[in-house]
Amino acid sequence: MERVALRFLVATAVILAVATVISGELVNETSATEGLLWSTGKDESDLLSKAEPENRDDSSSSVVNDHEDLDGGFSSLEGMLHWAIGHSDPTKLKESAEDVQRLPASELQKRQLELKELMEKMKMPSDAELMQTAIDDLNNSSSSFGDRQRALQELLILVEPLDNANDLNKLGGLAIVIQQLDHPDQDIRRLSAWVLGKACQNNAAVQKQILELGALNKLIKMVQSTSIEEAIKALYAVSTLIRNSLAGQEFFYAEAGDTMLQEILSNSSNDIRLRRKAVSVVADLAEYQLENIAGAESPCFRNRFFLKSVVDLTASTDLDLQEKALVAIQNLLQLKTTEALVFKDFCNLDGSLERMRQQLLDLMAEEDHRDYAVDLETLRREVEQIFHEKLGKVMKVPT
Ligand SMILES: *[C@@H]1O[C@H](CO)[C@@H](O)[C@H](O)[C@H]1NC(C)=O
Numbered sequence: 001m002e003r004v005a006l007r008f009l010v011a012t013a014v015i016l017a018v019a020t021v022i023s024g025e026l027v028n029e030t031s032a033t034e035g036l037l038w039s040t041g042k043d044e045s046d047l048l049s050k051a052e053p054e055n056r057d058d059s060s061s062s063v064v065n066d067h068e069d070l071d072g073g074f075s076s077l078e079g080m081l082h083w084a085i086g087h088s089d090p091t092k093l094k095e096s097a098e099d100v101q102r103l104p105a106s107e108l109q110k111r112q113l114e115l116k117e118l119m120e121k122m123k124m125p126s127d128a129e130l131m132q133t134a135i136d137d138l139n140n141s142s143s144s145f146g147d148r149q150r151a152l153q154e155l156l157i158l159v160e161p162l163d164n165a166n167d168l169n170k171l172g173g174l175a176i177v178i179q180q181l182d183h184p185d186q187d188i189r190r191l192s193a194w195v196l197g198k199a200c201q202n203n204a205a206v207q208k209q210i211l212e213l214g215a216l217n218k219l220i221k222m223v224q225s226t227s228i229e230e231a232i233k234a235l236y237a238v239s240t241l242i243r244n245s246l247a248g249q250e251f252f253y254a255e256a257g258d259t260m261l262q263e264i265l266s267n268s269s270n271d272i273r274l275r276r277k278a279v280s281v282v283a284d285l286a287e288y289q290l291e292n293i294a295g296a297e298s299p300c301f302r303n304r305f306f307l308k309s310v311v312d313l314t315a316s317t318d319l320d321l322q323e324k325a326l327v328a329i330q331n332l333l334q335l336k337t338t339e340a341l342v343f344k345d346f347c348n349l350d351g352s353l354e355r356m357r358q359q360l361l362d363l364m365a366e367e368d369h370r371d372y373a374v375d376l377e378t379l380r381r382e383v384e385q386i387f388h389e390k391l392g393k394v395m396k397v398p399t
């Protein structure tokens with residue numbers, strides 16, 4: 001944490017100079033005053049929470065939607081300036097800006113150059129350097145548990161921007177993080193899975209690198225960990241690794257990833273966050289197959305027990321899980337490889353949808369839940385319609 005935070009702690013003198021000289025806008029007194037207002041929203045606690053992702057991890061939402069929890073910190077000079085200016089003395093800044101305004105252009109230019117040199121001397125570490133330091137700490141067998149933990153927490157922030165994620169492998173970092181998946185401490189394993197998941201989120205190049213380094217197999221095994229937090233982050237990493245990736249999905253099926261999913265779905269003792277995530281992965285896989293005819297064909301979608309474990313989730317008391325199950329069923333029904341009669345006779349989809357309809361009717365009577373219940377009912381009806389169309393193709397439906 002300290003190292004990431006360090007780069008924001010620029011000496012006030014330099015901030016003043018930077019603010020008044022480099023930024024042409026600030027030479028103008030009007031904008032200088034406006035400039036002071038830029039930063040009021042940011043304060044130290046923001047920074048600390050950026051530097052320490054743990055604090056922001058409301059795990060229920062981070063699993064469902066892991067891309068929302070960090071925004072990558074201050075990656076630009078401008079962002080840092082905005083923050084720094086907000087932490088310096090406004091009166092001094094203003095005076096300084098007025099001084100600079102009186103300087104002739106040549107003098108201004110000279111000071112700009114001096115300042116550039118000064119900044120280079122201060123040598124604020126770049127993201128690549130920060131990543132290198134974290135990787136070195138992870139790759140050092142003498143590193144303490146705390147060093148290792150902190151290095152991973154830093155990487156979690158640093159890999160958020162796409163360019164940094166792409167650099168991680170060049171620095172040898174992916175292999176080092178993957179090694180940490182075997183660490184005896186479950187928290188180190190959990191953080192490592194999280195970093196990998198984050199690094200390859202919406203990044204086909206990093207997905208490929210991680211797959212080639214053989215991490216998927218390990219991650220699938222980790223989903224079965226007795227530590228629920230570790231299992232959740234491992235499943236998150238699996239999901240980002242195979243999302244929209246044909247190669248990833250082929251590996252996934254070859255490693256019996258679908259059996260792992262089915263076990264999670266069919267056992268109601270499992271943590272609800274894990275079950276929600278698992279059914280979202282099913283929905284993603286079915287969607288990918290729908291959109292890519294030549295895609296990986298999921299053997300599990302021909303397995304009626306697998307399909308039933310998805311349909312049965314609609315009986316859950318957790319509305320979020322029900323909704324995610326509906327989305328998955330909607331995609332599954334549209335696949336050519338699934339059979340309408342299996343949904344009807346084996347999964348009792350009719351009965352499930354009817355039970356859900358009743359439940360949503362009740363829910364609509366409650367002020368607090370009405371809007372959500374109405375949305376869910378719309379989705380439920382769509383699913384029902386798709387189901388009946390699919391059935392109509394194989395059965396003579398009396399008109
Ligand atoms: C200073 O800023 C004001 C408002 O943004 C603008 O109208 C004015 O032209 C600027 N003056 C100079 C010297 O840039």
Ligand SMILES: *[C@@H]1O[C@H](CO)[C@@H](O)[C@H](O)[C@H]1NC(C)=O
Nearest residue numbers: 136137140141142143144147
């Ligand atoms: C490994 O870590 C130890 C303890 O922190 C440190 O003294 C040593 O210099 C590090 N080795 C390398 C190669 O960085």
Ligand SMILES: *[C@@H]1O[C@H](CO)[C@@H](O)[C@H](O)[C@H]1NC(C)=O
Nearest residue numbers: 135136139140171172173176
């Ligand atoms: C890890 O450390 C070993 C020496 O202990 C070194 O050969 C290797 O290059 C290091 N890997 C990275 C990615 O820094």
Ligand SMILES: *[C@@H]1O[C@H](CO)[C@@H](O)[C@H](O)[C@H]1NC(C)=O
Nearest residue numbers: 226263266267268269270271
């Ligand atoms: C269901 O899950 C619970 C908790 O994860 C576990 O203890 C139990 O063994 C599982 N049951 C089966 C049949 O797998």
